[in-house]
Amino acid sequence: MFKRVMFCKYYHSNSLLHQINPTAKIISAIILLISCFIINSVWLYLLLILFFIIVIYVSKVPIKMFLYSIRNIKMLLIFLIVFNLLIMRLDIINITIIILKIISLVIISSLLTFTTKINSINKGIENVLYPLKILKLPISEIALIISLTIRFIPTIFTQAEKILKSQASRGVDFRNDNFKGKIIALSSMLIPMFILSFKRADDLANIMEVRLYGYTDKRTDCDIDKWTKNDTIVVIVSIFMLLLCVVGEVI
Amino acid sequence: MKKIIEIKDLRYNYGTNVVFNGLNLDINKGEWVSIVGPNGSGKTTLIKLILGILKGQNHIHIDNLKLNKKTLMEIRKKIGIVFQNPDNQFVGDTVKTDIAFSLENIGLDKKEINKRVDEIASFLKIENILDKEPHLLSGGEKQKVALASALVINPKILILDEAFSMIDPYYKKDILNILKKIHRSKALTIITITHDLEDTLLSNRLIILDKGNIVIDGKPIDVFQQEKIIEQLELDLPFMVDLSLKLKFYNLVDKIYFSTNEMVNHLWK
Amino acid sequence: MEIEFKNVSYTYDSIEKKEVLKEITTKIIKEKINIILGPSGSGKTTFIELINGLLLPSKGKIKVGNFIIGDKKKIKNIKQLRFDVGLVFQFPEEQFFKETVKKEIAFGMEYFKYKLNVLDKRIIDSLKMVGLDESYLNCNPLELSDGEKRKVAIASILVFNPKVLILDEPTVGLDNKSRKDLVRLILRLKKHHKKTVIIVSHDLDVLYPIGDNYIVLSEGKLLKNGNREEVFKNIRLLKKHNIVVPKIVEFINRVKEKKDIKLGDEDNTRDLMKAIYRNV
Numbered sequence: 001m002f003k004r005v006m007f008c009k010y011y012h013s014n015s016l017l018h019q020i021n022p023t024a025k026i027i028s029a030i031i032l033l034i035s036c037f038i039i040n041s042v043w044l045y046l047l048l049i050l051f052f053i054i055v056i057y058v059s060k061v062p063i064k065m066f067l068y069s070i071r072n073i074k075m076l077l078i079f080l081i082v083f084n085l086l087i088m089r090l091d092i093i094n095i096t097i098i099i100l101k102i103i104s105l106v107i108i109s110s111l112l113t114f115t116t117k118i119n120s121i122n123k124g125i126e127n128v129l130y131p132l133k134i135l136k137l138p139i140s141e142i143a144l145i146i147s148l149t150i151r152f153i154p155t156i157f158t159q160a161e162k163i164l165k166s167q168a169s170r171g172v173d174f175r176n177d178n179f180k181g182k183i184i185a186l187s188s189m190l191i192p193m194f195i196l197s198f199k200r201a202d203d204l205a206n207i208m209e210v211r212l213y214g215y216t217d218k219r220t221d222c223d224i225d226k227w228t229k230n231d232t233i234v235v236i237v238s239i240f241m242l243l244l245c246v247v248g249e250v251i
Numbered sequence: 252m253k254k255i256i257e258i259k260d261l262r263y264n265y266g267t268n269v270v271f272n273g274l275n276l277d278i279n280k281g282e283w284v285s286i287v288g289p290n291g292s293g294k295t296t297l298i299k300l301i302l303g304i305l306k307g308q309n310h311i312h313i314d315n316l317k318l319n320k321k322t323l324m325e326i327r328k329k330i331g332i333v334f335q336n337p338d339n340q341f342v343g344d345t346v347k348t349d350i351a352f353s354l355e356n357i358g359l360d361k362k363e364i365n366k367r368v369d370e371i372a373s374f375l376k377i378e379n380i381l382d383k384e385p386h387l388l389s390g391g392e393k394q395k396v397a398l399a400s401a402l403v404i405n406p407k408i409l410i411l412d413e414a415f416s417m418i419d420p421y422y423k424k425d426i427l428n429i430l431k432k433i434h435r436s437k438a439l440t441i442i443t444i445t446h447d448l449e450d451t452l453l454s455n456r457l458i459i460l461d462k463g464n465i466v467i468d469g470k471p472i473d474v475f476q477q478e479k480i481i482e483q484l485e486l487d488l489p490f491m492v493d494l495s496l497k498l499k500f501y502n503l504v505d506k507i508y509f510s511t512n513e514m515v516n517h518l519w520k
Numbered sequence: 521m522e523i524e525f526k527n528v529s530y531t532y533d534s535i536e537k538k539e540v541l542k543e544i545t546t547k548i549i550k551e552k553i554n555i556i557l558g559p560s561g562s563g564k565t566t567f568i569e570l571i572n573g574l575l576l577p578s579k580g581k582i583k584v585g586n587f588i589i590g591d592k593k594k595i596k597n598i599k600q601l602r603f604d605v606g607l608v609f610q611f612p613e614e615q616f617f618k619e620t621v622k623k624e625i626a627f628g629m630e631y632f633k634y635k636l637n638v639l640d641k642r643i644i645d646s647l648k649m650v651g652l653d654e655s656y657l658n659c660n661p662l663e664l665s666d667g668e669k670r671k672v673a674i675a676s677i678l679v680f681n682p683k684v685l686i687l688d689e690p691t692v693g694l695d696n697k698s699r700k701d702l703v704r705l706i707l708r709l710k711k712h713h714k715k716t717v718i719i720v721s722h723d724l725d726v727l728y729p730i731g732d733n734y735i736v737l738s739e740g741k742l743l744k745n746g747n748r749e750e751v752f753k754n755i756r757l758l759k760k761h762n763i764v765v766p767k768i769v770e771f772i773n774r775v776k777e778k779k780d781i782k783l784g785d786e787d788n789t790r791d792l793m794k795a796i797y798r799n800v
Contacts, residue, residue: 162609195614203340290695390560511774
């Protein structure tokens with residue numbers, strides 16, 4: 001009845017890119033995204049895409065996966081082409097630039113999610129936002145909350161599936177019915193889900209407290225990934241690409 | 252014997268319900284206590300009060316520390332708990348992270364944390380699932396992880412609150428064997444809350460709770476022979492005990508046998 | 521209502537393509553208590569979800585009365601199947617979302633546009649079937665005791681008057697008294713109301729005395745199938761697959777193994793005592 005939703009596909013491999021510190025990858029991704037948006041010439045985009053192809057090769061992730069990602073947004077791309085062609089009346093070159101911008105965006109984010117586990121991405125974001133702690137923002141706590149949320153996504157899906165099946169056994173069938181039936185089915189699912197989620201939240205809060213969360217403000221960080229030479233290289237390479245793009249634009 | 256838990260005159264209300272109306276209970280260091288009672292008798296509420304999750308009017312002392320706002324954390328350091336629902340107590344994104352959680356909270360250094368996690372995982376034979384995510388584990392595996400998380404802080408008291416009711420009996424046997432081992436080797440004080448009297452055979456003290464009152468408190472073998480109470484609460488005696496008592500009535504055996512082999516050898520010499 | 525599995529396989533539709541059930545061929549015995557057992561992950565839940573059409577088999581066919589599940593992509597007239605085969609999940613009280621017991625039980629039937637006046641009698645009947653009286657009608661289901669909640673959940677399926685009732689781990693989480701109550705209820709459903717009962721459970725010690733037919737699954741395959749004697753004759757095989765057998769069965773087996781004395785297939789300690797008395 002439910003296809004397991006793959007949230008942020010991770011492709012397992014032992015490539016160099018997989019082993020890079022997630023923080024380095026996130027910083028590089030941001031730098032490359034900036035590069036992506038400041039350039040306006042087709043040649044520079046093609047250069048960028050050539051760079052991406054090299055990185056994809058290094059990542060050992062099949063190019064099919066990236067094509068699949070691009071295919072997922074084909075409706076958006078078609079819409080953009082048609083919209084800009086007919087309504088904005090842009091020429092082919094400018095439309096191509098827009099399309100290439102979007103595709104670059106997809107490739108950069110795919111490179112990140114295919115080579116980095118979601119929890120590592122969470123850790124990387126926490127590290128990148130670390131300076132904001134000066135503003136007294138609860139960065140570590142937010143990262144923990146995100147991590148807990150991610151951990152429970154499969155559990156919540158299983159629970160929702162079970163409740164839907166329960167209600168289906170009482171005659172409510174989400175799949176086989178008309179629109180009104182679907183609405184009733186939804187409401188018969190939401191209330192039990194809420195109740196169960198509240199109970200879960202209560203149990204979790206209790207267990208976290210009992211396991212001494214809040215004992216000290218300085219929680220040990222077990223996943224501190226070491227920063228290696230490779231990580232620095234990756235960041236430098238992306239800065240280099242950015243500079244290349246800036247220079248290319250100015251010329 | 253030294254008392255590790257002292258409860259005097261415990262009172263607690265849940266809304267308009269009076270759960271406890273002056274409960275007194277002492278648990279000695281190294282005892283394995285089973286608490287049995289119908290749903291609503293107050294078993295889980297008692298545990299939550301001991302852990303300070305609920306606040307009642309009480310005088311609770313844990314290891315000579317009076318339970319109050321200031322001592323809460325120190326007391327929780329001494330207690331490991333495994334609750335009933337395997338999913339709702341799994342905090343980490345992997346087994347390893349979950350077990351390490353409490354150690355990270357108290358600020359131990361990374362090396363020590365890794366050492367302790369590896370030790371407890373090896374002891375409980377769960378090294379092979381250390382990197383697995385919870386949704387890929389069975390209920391029984393998750394409870395073993397919960398047990399690991401409880402034991403990794405080296406507690407003085409281990410509490411299991413109906414920890415077996417939602418898992419495969421195969422894992423229940425596994426966990427009970429582990430408890431038997433650590434009760435002996437680590438002189439751990441264990442409290443098991445259960446509906447199943449079979450689970451109480453390993454403990455040295457059985458308390459039956461009903462409507463917030465201790466109905467009976469004694470050695471399991473003595474409690475099992477309190478016919479009236481067993482009947483009144485519709486409790487199921489452990490199989491060997493039940494059989495022994497019936498055979499004893501017809502003079503086929505002279506005592507309660509816990510071991511099948513012993514009884515069989517006695518009956519057919 | 522006859523239920524028959526013919527070479528049924530089910531593959532989980534994910535990236536890994538896990539085959540959860542492998543070529544199961546077996547029968548559910550009409551108007552008897554059928555117990556499905558096996559270690560966790562053996563496919564028990566998938567097995568029962570196939571019977572009421574929540575899942576469609578990847579291979580093979582399931583005959584449920586006049587329905588044949590598996591020969592087409594969609595089940596025609598699936599609502600009738602849901603009427604005939606009632607499925608009560610584990611912790612069924614989690615599905616509650618109405619303010620009164622009456623509304624909770626009526627829910628599914630209202631969905632099928634049954635008028636309330638016809639429903640009234642059916643609701644009271646289904647409450648009676650689970651051993652609760654009319655005073656429960658206006659109670660809030662969430663405020664009942666665990667045992668009562670369980671019964672209301674079962675009543676909400678019984679209101680359809682299904683010929684077959686499937687219960688997934690019906691005793692889990694209940695205290696001793698409620699468990700015994702539930703077992704008595706299941707027996708009544710079979711004897712009094714002539715229902716075919718299918719139970720998935722680990723709780724063999726309490727269900728063994730009422731089981732008529734046993735279907736043992738392990739790793740998706742059918743391990744054993746038959747009555748009490750056939751299935752529990754050789755417990756070594758069951759133990760090899762990490763299946764925990766009832767303690768009374770272990771005892772009887774031990775006596776046979778060690779002293780070569782056959783006590784029989786007693787299911788309670790009183791009968792066992794008598795058997796021992798005769799054989800000592």
